Amino acid sequence: MKAVGYFKSLPINDPESLLDLELPTPTPGPQDLLVEVSAIALNPVDTKVRQRRASADGQTPVVLGWDAVGVVRALGSAVRGFALGDRVWYAGDITRPGSNAQFQAVDHRIVARAPASLSDAEAAALPLTAITAWELLYDRLQVQQQAERPVSLLVTGAAGGVGSILVQLARQLPHLTIIGTSSEPEGAGGAWLRELGAHHVISHREPLAPQIARLQAEQGLPPLRYAASLTHTPAHFADLVAALEPQGRLGLIDDFGPGDIDVMALKGKALSLHWELMFTRSMHGTHDIAEQGRLLAEVARLVDAGQLRSTLAEVMGPINAATLKRAHAQQESQRQRGKLVLQGF
Numbered sequence: 001m002k003a004v005g006y007f008k009s010l011p012i013n014d015p016e017s018l019l020d021l022e023l024p025t026p027t028p029g030p031q032d033l034l035v036e037v038s039a040i041a042l043n044p045v046d047t048k049v050r051q052r053r054a055s056a057d058g059q060t061p062v063v064l065g066w067d068a069v070g071v072v073r074a075l076g077s078a079v080r081g082f083a084l085g086d087r088v089w090y091a092g093d094i095t096r097p098g099s100n101a102q103f104q105a106v107d108h109r110i111v112a113r114a115p116a117s118l119s120d121a122e123a124a125a126l127p128l129t130a131i132t133a134w135e136l137l138y139d140r141l142q143v144q145q146q147a148e149r150p151v152s153l154l155v156t157g158a159a160g161g162v163g164s165i166l167v168q169l170a171r172q173l174p175h176l177t178i179i180g181t182s183s184e185p186e187g188a189g190g191a192w193l194r195e196l197g198a199h200h201v202i203s204h205r206e207p208l209a210p211q212i213a214r215l216q217a218e219q220g221l222p223p224l225r226y227a228a229s230l231t232h233t234p235a236h237f238a239d240l241v242a243a244l245e246p247q248g249r250l251g252l253i254d255d256f257g258p259g260d261i262d263v264m265a266l267k268g269k270a271l272s273l274h275w276e277l278m279f280t281r282s283m284h285g286t287h288d289i290a291e292q293g294r295l296l297a298e299v300a301r302l303v304d305a306g307q308l309r310s311t312l313a314e315v316m317g318p319i320n321a322a323t324l325k326r327a328h329a330q331q332e333s334q335r336q337r338g339k340l341v342l343q344g345f
Contacts, residue, residue: 001025002345003101004321005061009054012328017050018321021061026097026105033082033108034074035090039124039343040099040319041067041312042327043161048255049094050328065098066091066279067339068106069114069124079108089114089296091128093282100319102345109289110282112296115303122310123303125339126165129311130299131278131292132253133166140274141226141249143173150222152177154212154243156204157231159189161339162253164196164311166228171197172307177222179212196309204232208239224248234260241265251276313338319345 003023010017028034046064055062072086082088090111092098097105114123137143143153153170155163158180170178178197181204182189190201200221202211215221223245229236229252237260240250246269253276266273281289302308317323319342327340 001102002319003061003063004319004324005063005100006050007055007058007061009051012047012050012325012332018324018328019061020321023061023063023101025103028074028076028105030076030078031107031109032076032105033072033079033088033111035068035070035088035104035106035111036073037068037070037099037102037104037319039069039120039341040065041124041126041128042324042331042340042342043067043128044331045094045128047328047332063097063100065100065104066094067124067126067128068092068099068104069120070099070104073103076108082108082111087114088112089123089127089300090293091131091278094279095283100324107282107289108293110292110296112293112300115300117304117306118310121315121341121343122312124341124343125161125310125312126299126303127296128278129161129165129339130169130308131295132162132276133169134295134299135278136162136228136251136253136274136276137166137169140276141228141251143170143176143226146225147173147175150175150177151225151245152179152212152222153226153228154179154181154208154224154240155198155228155230156181156208156233156236156240157229158182158193158198158201160230161311163228163230164192164338165308166230167193167196167198168308172302176226179215179221179224181208204236208236209242212243227251228253230254237261238265241269241271244269244271246270248272249274253277311338312341315341315343317342319343 179200180193180198185201251274
């Protein structure tokens with residue numbers, strides 16, 4: 001089968017950073033589906049893994065890719081609920097070969113049928129960010145609790161891939177007032193967030209706490225109970241602590257050093273800190289691993305009901321090394337809004 005992979009961790013402008021390869025078609029295990037991949041999307045995790053993980057033995061290539069839409073071509077002996085020919089979507093498992101290949105073996109418990117109303121490219125843009133946003137909102141921050149009291153949710157970096165889905169999901173809950181941050185609150189970024197459902201947009205180039213206090217004083221913003229910090233957490237941490245109400249909840253997804261935030265600052269307000277990593281269930285084979293498949297099925301239902309929209313930004317071309325190099329370079333620029341998708345081989 002055709003695939004794109006690499007052997008050494010190299011800068012994306014190196015000719016060997018990503019290579020077109022011919023690899024054996026994987027054999028599905030008992031819990032696996034063998035999926036013929038139709039479309040994939042790029043995520044920050046792709047560039048991070050490429051930069052940090054080389055081939056373990058120098059002979060076996062690393063194949064990236066953690067968003068896919070495709071068609072089921074074979075079923076493991078323990079698979080239930082799927083049939084040959086099903087069109088499915090998923091974000092995969094970071095410990096296994098990824099979706100930058102014509103065929104991929106993936107645990108059926110983290111898979112669901114793709115939304116019928118979206119094209120392959122539109123659907124491929126959603127799984128990883130939708131899982132991350134859903135788990136952060138409902139499993140970590142538990143925003144569905146105390147729904148009788150109006151409160152606010154702050155989303156930093158809200159125009160990115162995860163934020164664009166998180167804002168849409170949060171807007172389904174009427175007790176939440178959503179504040180998104182953007183580098184251009186009155187420009188294209190702010191307009192995008194308001195279109196997705198944010199009630200207010202503030203700048204993350206300025207201190208956050210004074211802007212939130214101003215909204216509370218001038219517009220009656222409900223207490224800030226939840227904050228989803230999606231990027232540059234150390235830069236915003238003091239403001240997040242200052243702005244959250246006592247017993248509030250702070251959720252994180254970004255990477256930083258162990259000394260970059262002072263967790264003791266949370267103690268005075270009894271604030272809780274919650275990490276979200278959407279690969280946790282698949283990496284550790286948790287008792288509730290099938291929750292990931294179920295939530296993707298619910299996301300598909302919301303999409304087909306017109307309550308969630310794809311965050312596809314651009315279909316860059318076919319799945320090959322040249323196109324993926326351009327996509328990685330664009331992702332690494334950190335100026336990407338929405339998702340980059342590749343389709344077909």
